[in-house]
Amino acid sequence: MAIADDATRVYAVNGMTCGHCVSSVSGEIGKIAGVTGVAVDLPTGAVTVSGAGFSDEEIRAAVEEAGYELAETSA
Numbered sequence: 001m002a003i004a005d006d007a008t009r010v011y012a013v014n015g016m017t018c019g020h021c022v023s024s025v026s027g028e029i030g031k032i033a034g035v036t037g038v039a040v041d042l043p044t045g046a047v048t049v050s051g052a053g054f055s056d057e058e059i060r061a062a063v064e065e066a067g068y069e070l071a072e073t074s075a
Contacts, residue, residue: 012071
C-alpha cells in the first residue's frame with residue numbers, strides 16, 4: 001500500500017556500518033518516486049523517509065538493492 005499523503009516513516013535497516021553504507025542506502029531510497037527526503041542514523045540503523053506515493057515494499061526493495069535488509073518489526 002502506498003503512502004498517500006506527505007508522511008514520514010522510520011525503518012530499521014540491518015548491516016549498516018559505515019558512511020558508504022549510509023550513502024548506498026540513501027541513494028537507492030532516494031530514487032523512489034515520491035520520496036522527498038532520506039535521513040540515516042548510522043548508530044541506530046534508523047532510516048527516516050519522507051514523501052508521498054511510496055510503499056513499504058519499494059523501500060524494502062531499495063534497501064535490498066543497496067545490499068542490506070529491513071529489520072522485521074512486530075507491528
